[in-house]
Amino acid sequence: xxxxxxxxxxxxxxxxxxxxxxxxxxxxxxxxxxxxxxxxxxxxxxxxxxxxxxxxxxxxxxxxxxxxxxxxxxxxxxxxxxxxxxxxxxxxxxxxxxxxxxxxxxxxxxxxxxxxxxxxxxxxxxxxxxxxxxxxxxxxxxxxxxxxxxxxxxxxxxxxxxxxxxxxxxxxxxxxxxxxxxxxxxxxxxxxxxxxxxxxxxxxxxxxxxxxxxxxxxxxxxxxx
Amino acid sequence: xxxxxxxxxxxxxxxxxxxxxxxxxxxxxxxxxxxxxxxxxxxxxxxxxxxxxxxxxxxxxxxxxxxxxxxxxxxxxxxxxxxxxxxxxxxxxxxxxxxxxxxxxxxxxxxxxxxxxxxxxxxxxxxxxxxxxxxxxxxxxxxxxxxxxxxxxxxxxxxxxxxxxxxxxxxxxxxxxxxxxxxxxxxxxxxxxxxxxxxxxxxxxxxxxxxxxxxxxxxxxxxxxxxxxxxxxxxxxxxxxxxxxxxxxxxx
Numbered sequence: 103x104x105x106x107x108x109x110x111x112x113x114x115x116x117x118x119x120x121x122x123x124x125x126x127x128x129x130x131x132x133x134x135x136x137x138x139x140x141x142x143x144x145x146x147x148x149x150x151x152x153x154x155x156x157x158x159x160x161x162x163x164x165x166x167x168x169x170x171x172x173x174x175x176x177x178x179x180x181x182x183x184x185x186x187x188x189x190x191x192x193x194x195x196x197x198x199x200x201x202x203x204x205x206x207x208x209x210x211x212x213x214x215x216x217x218x219x220x221x222x223x224x225x226x227x228x229x230x231x232x233x234x235x236x237x238x239x240x241x242x243x244x245x246x247x248x249x250x251x252x253x254x255x256x257x258x259x260x261x262x263x264x265x266x267x268x269x270x271x272x273x274x275x276x277x278x279x280x281x282x283x284x285x286x287x288x289x290x291x292x293x294x295x296x297x298x299x300x301x302x303x304x305x306x307x308x309x310x311x312x313x314x315x316x317x318x319x320x321x322x323x324x325x326x327x
Numbered sequence: 328x329x330x331x332x333x334x335x336x337x338x339x340x341x342x343x344x345x346x347x348x349x350x351x352x353x354x355x356x357x358x359x360x361x362x363x364x365x366x367x368x369x370x371x372x373x374x375x376x377x378x379x380x381x382x383x384x385x386x387x388x389x390x391x392x393x394x395x396x397x398x399x400x401x402x403x404x405x406x407x408x409x410x411x412x413x414x415x416x417x418x419x420x421x422x423x424x425x426x427x428x429x430x431x432x433x434x435x436x437x438x439x440x441x442x443x444x445x446x447x448x449x450x451x452x453x454x455x456x457x458x459x460x461x462x463x464x465x466x467x468x469x470x471x472x473x474x475x476x477x478x479x480x481x482x483x484x485x486x487x488x489x490x491x492x493x494x495x496x497x498x499x500x501x502x503x504x505x506x507x508x509x510x511x512x513x514x515x516x517x518x519x520x521x522x523x524x525x526x527x528x529x530x531x532x533x534x535x536x537x538x539x540x541x542x543x544x545x546x547x548x549x550x551x552x553x554x555x556x557x558x559x560x561x562x563x564x565x566x567x568x569x570x571x572x573x574x575x576x577x578x579x
Contacts, residue, residue, distance in 0.1 A: 175574050
């Protein structure tokens, strides 16, 4: 028997996935905007950020309503809780993408540092891929994929450390690089944080499947920052 | 871990040819609340009634298996049903006060047992009504008819009537299904107070009631015990799909 709850849950699920796709696009575009130093595209992303926040609020309200009206238990409850928690992670990931767009504008025409440029490009590629994959893992309720994504997050953290080391090295060699290098540092940190939030979504996918609340990558960059 | 006060082993019950309980193994440790849930006709009320031999009165009933209360076989030929029902009391779905005063309702069991000491009876009436959380509401009307009370008050007087004979186990068969939400929550609060001193077994169709008050929940279906566990586990992560489907409202 199909319950009214199932229809509403399917709708909630679709809205959540849609928000995920939006965040995923924003991350992709903000990385592109930074790599191309495209201030126009970056500004557009900043202006659109409220869309993500509005979707987060709408999804939260819907989950509260469903909890109050249906009093879900077991798997039903886990589905709702997963969405409720994961939308916050998506929204925060969106905030960091917006920061990357800000950095694109701030960097302007300052001189690029090839070694850092390369590292950031790699981090951007990994972050956008992670975001796309976590949505697939969510849609397929794929616990295995969720666990594998945590490995990419560790790779991101290593790259983040590399960016940090190289930035300080550049600043030491040539103090005129200071402003530029500090922007690389910020972008690297933002991308690394996006990886952390995606990893948190992975944890909620595992919870959805197993009922276990676990910590993937407990000593991740989020605690060092 | 407190010891087991009531044990059921391979319990079968037949109404004529029909097998209503198909080999129930379920034990109860001393104190706390266990809720029995399941769809209508699943056998949970039948099972509850076997625990103080209420099914004895129904013709054509055959029971096999063993129920032991503190190690004593409840269905042994020597077992005394009056004594059993004193130690294992029952509260029913419809509040069923006798058409006497509140006072006489509460002391009914003691009076039958021959207790005449007025002072002792007074004390039992107050203590039982207090335990049933209805004392403050009825203390000035103890000699008025219990039938004049509201449904929720009547049900708490019925609980007091069971408590007055100092039972160890209290069985309740959907005790709030005939009551409004306010009275129901008063009964629930009463049971939560009693769970420290009594072993309480409650049949309920109200799943939220089970999740609110029961320490343990047992799920019955088609005459079988499907699963019993801590209430938290049953409602968060049951082991059996049938349990999950039932408590999530996926029927049929």
